[in-house]
Amino acid sequence: MLRQALLYLMSGNEAIAHAVMDADVDVVAAYPITPQTTIVEKLSEYTSSGMLDAEFVPVESEHSALSVCVGASLTGARVFTATSSQGLALMHEILYIASGLRAPIVMAIANRALSAPINIHGDHSDVMGSRDAGWIQLFAENPQQAYDFTLMAYRVAEDNRVMLPVAVNVDGFTVSHCYEGVRVLGKEDAQAFLPRTPRPRLEYDTPITVGAMFSPTHYHVVKTEQAKALESSLNVVKEVFRSYPLREEGYDVVHVVNRSSPVMVVGLGGVMGTFRHLGRRMNVGVASLRLYRPFPAADLLPSLREAELIVVLDRAYSPGAPAPPLATDIKTLLHTAGLQTPVWSVVCGLGGHEIRLSMAEKLLQKALEAAREGAGANISFYLGEEVNRP
Amino acid sequence: MITRLDQLPAKEAISPGHNACAGCGALIAVRQILLAAPRPLIVVNATGCLEVVTTPYPYTAWNVPWLHVAFENAAAAASGVEAALKVLERKGLGRRHNIIVFAGDGGTFDIGLQSLSGALERGHRLLFVCYDNEAYMNTGVQRSAATPPGAWSSTTPAGKQETKKDIMSIVVAHGVKYAATATPFFWKDLVNKVAKAFTFDGPTFLHVYAPCPRGWYTESDKTIQLSKLAVETRYFPLYEVENGRYKINYFVARPKPLEEFLKIQNRYRTLLRPENAELLQRLKQEVEERWKRLEALSQQREAPSSTHLVS
Ligand SMILES: Cc1ncc(C[n+]2csc(CCOP(=O)(O)OP(=O)(O)O)c2C)c(N)n1
Numbered sequence A: 001m002l003r004q005a006l007l008y009l010m011s012g013n014e015a016i017a018h019a020v021m022d023a024d025v026d027v028v029a030a031y032p033i034t035p036q037t038t039i040v041e042k043l044s045e046y047t048s049s050g051m052l053d054a055e056f057v058p059v060e061s062e063h064s065a066l067s068v069c070v071g072a073s074l075t076g077a078r079v080f081t082a083t084s085s086q087g088l089a090l091m092h093e094i095l096y097i098a099s100g101l102r103a104p105i106v107m108a109i110a111n112r113a114l115s116a117p118i119n120i121h122g123d124h125s126d127v128m129g130s131r132d133a134g135w136i137q138l139f140a141e142n143p144q145q146a147y148d149f150t151l152m153a154y155r156v157a158e159d160n161r162v163m164l165p166v167a168v169n170v171d172g173f174t175v176s177h178c179y180e181g182v183r184v185l186g187k188e189d190a191q192a193f194l195p196r197t198p199r200p201r202l203e204y205d206t207p208i209t210v211g212a213m214f215s216p217t218h219y220h221v222v223k224t225e226q227a228k229a230l231e232s233s234l235n236v237v238k239e240v241f242r243s244y245p246l247r248e249e250g251y252d253v254v255h256v257v258n259r260s261s262p263v264m265v266v267g268l269g270g271v272m273g274t275f276r277h278l279g280r281r282m283n284v285g286v287a288s289l290r291l292y293r294p295f296p297a298a299d300l301l302p303s304l305r306e307a308e309l310i311v312v313l314d315r316a317y318s319p320g321a322p323a324p325p326l327a328t329d330i331k332t333l334l335h336t337a338g339l340q341t342p343v344w345s346v347v348c349g350l351g352g353h354e355i356r357l358s359m360a361e362k363l364l365q366k367a368l369e370a371a372r373e374g375a376g377a378n379i380s381f382y383l384g385e386e387v388n389r390p
Numbered sequence B: 001m002i003t004r005l006d007q008l009p010a011k012e013a014i015s016p017g018h019n020a021c022a023g024c025g026a027l028i029a030v031r032q033i034l035l036a037a038p039r040p041l042i043v044v045n046a047t048g049c050l051e052v053v054t055t056p057y058p059y060t061a062w063n064v065p066w067l068h069v070a071f072e073n074a075a076a077a078a079s080g081v082e083a084a085l086k087v088l089e090r091k092g093l094g095r096r097h098n099i100i101v102f103a104g105d106g107g108t109f110d111i112g113l114q115s116l117s118g119a120l121e122r123g124h125r126l127l128f129v130c131y132d133n134e135a136y137m138n139t140g141v142q143r144s145a146a147t148p149p150g151a152w153s154s155t156t157p158a159g160k161q162e163t164k165k166d167i168m169s170i171v172v173a174h175g176v177k178y179a180a181t182a183t184p185f186f187w188k189d190l191v192n193k194v195a196k197a198f199t200f201d202g203p204t205f206l207h208v209y210a211p212c213p214r215g216w217y218t219e220s221d222k223t224i225q226l227s228k229l230a231v232e233t234r235y236f237p238l239y240e241v242e243n244g245r246y247k248i249n250y251f252v253a254r255p256k257p258l259e260e261f262l263k264i265q266n267r268y269r270t271l272l273r274p275e276n277a278e279l280l281q282r283l284k285q286e287v288e289e290r291w292k293r294l295e296a297l298s299q300q301r302e303a304p305s306s307t308h309l310v311s
């Protein structure tokens, strides 16, 4: 029986730190960077006051933060780190090793633009640069989800069918520093939700060799196995999302409003709230991905089938690519499903560039017009610049 | 004090049949170290020859738990292992182990220096062993900060012009409780230093001179002789620094001529040509200054009684 959930006023970052405390994490290793810093500060407060019985390892870089997490995780410990932007880029090498060694690490990413030019504000260029690193990628839109997803991330990562690292993404500042009432499970219920499952670990009595050298004969076998594990983790994520004790209805991996509108907007992160707000008013469909990797294709597709125009929001460029990251995914999905629905690929909100209600409203109006006139075409533009309708 | 082979406390932890070159000094040193290291033990290995030659999947030469993460981060990965086992023991979910990190000179002097420094400063209880073969051997003998002046490498075709980085001083400057040098010929010195290192509660460091027949262009039966000559020429002094106090463990009163050590290594062939006399002189001067500095730091001038450590 779930006890009465407590409501606290917390920022997205505090909600994450609170979830880490409730998860009874053993090792925290992190390095400060805006806008992630307050997560690390909170956690050092919790560990030094004894609210969380964990080792806080104050590393000298993000590269070492993740390396500490890999080593710690392979002893069977529950570990946590958090970063943003340049820090994630510095971790890049170890991201692939963490997933390749099947270390169930949980990391929060307060998404922020990448240098140069240097900018501390939110966008998704950091995480999109790591999207092929083999991590499960969750996107929380608000502090409540930041708390919930962090707890669920441990349940997913440590599931014996998965054994992969999970990143919980929150938009820098707009979610990481946004204060809301957050309902928390509390330690006891959180730990009932997150039982410790035994797994192979570094222990003298049962020696194992971890991180060996693989020849071409064996390498592809391991990597294919790993890719399949990520793919099939989708079912585990859905299972965990559905059974989350704080919400009777659980969570969907893709959240959709106005499924039958001629225009469907698809995107990730906090900005989807703005679009949902408008979508409800203007009868525009809005699909928000809470899970980005593995890509929840089958869960998204039904809401794309009926649309006459699809608007894909990306908060990152993929310079030189046929389309930015999410638009590439959506176009691939449409093609695979035999659909030729036109796609407006819209890059927006780079480096914290404000996405105003008026900008979003204008975009949706134009999209509705285009859909009504049957004049949808594959175009791409940056939101706020002229919408170049052909 | 271990003075006989049968006093070595531990069982063999590295099995024969690995892929190291015949006469690999690193593997000899590692075997000796593992025989002396207290149990329970976990080994963390940086990328490099040792990692590659011992773990060609599906085989492993390691009979102790072993972890390799990457090249530059062995000290950080080991920090994670140490921190985790501490808290797991507290929670009744695991137990503390003794931890040894093995890294090459590249993984210590160069790319691994930052994570090493971080681990030393944070004070994790682990022994960091640098097996120094004076170049990046795994990638085909490129120079490192440990390559000495005059030595050929594939990126110093005319002989290295710069000096060898003084890694011991850098480590000691972190205030570690114990740091020492060692080399396989002086095996009693080596194993006792390993045992001693684990008596300290915090990070300790061992700089092990490990001849590499492949990269030094020497015969594979010269490894142990080179290990001995390195010390007897004062090129690689055996010393330890305990709580800041320096002690020379093998006082070389009358050093052998450096050429005896150099001439059996073909990596010095160019250096020994008459036109390179100046560079050779610089190397000799570096060796002399290193020794003088140690004499001053240890306030030792004549052979102390500890020479019995020599085999
Ligand atoms: C980040 C990174 N850069 C470069 C390499 C390639 N690399 C692998 S081992 C190695 C040299 C290792 O040298 P050292 O640490 O001295 O060990 P040795 O091979 O000599 O035993 C290099 C350059 C790598 N694996 N990772």
Ligand code: SF4
Pocket: B019, B020, B021, B022, B023, B024, B025, B026, B027, B049, B050, B053, B133, B137, B138, B211, B212, B213, B214, B215
């Ligand atoms: S190249 Fe040198 S260090 Fe590497 S295995 Fe051969 S002898 Fe040992």
Ligand SMILES: [Mg+2]
Pocket: B104, B105, B106, B131, B132, B133, B134, B135, B136, B137
């Ligand atoms: Mg080397």
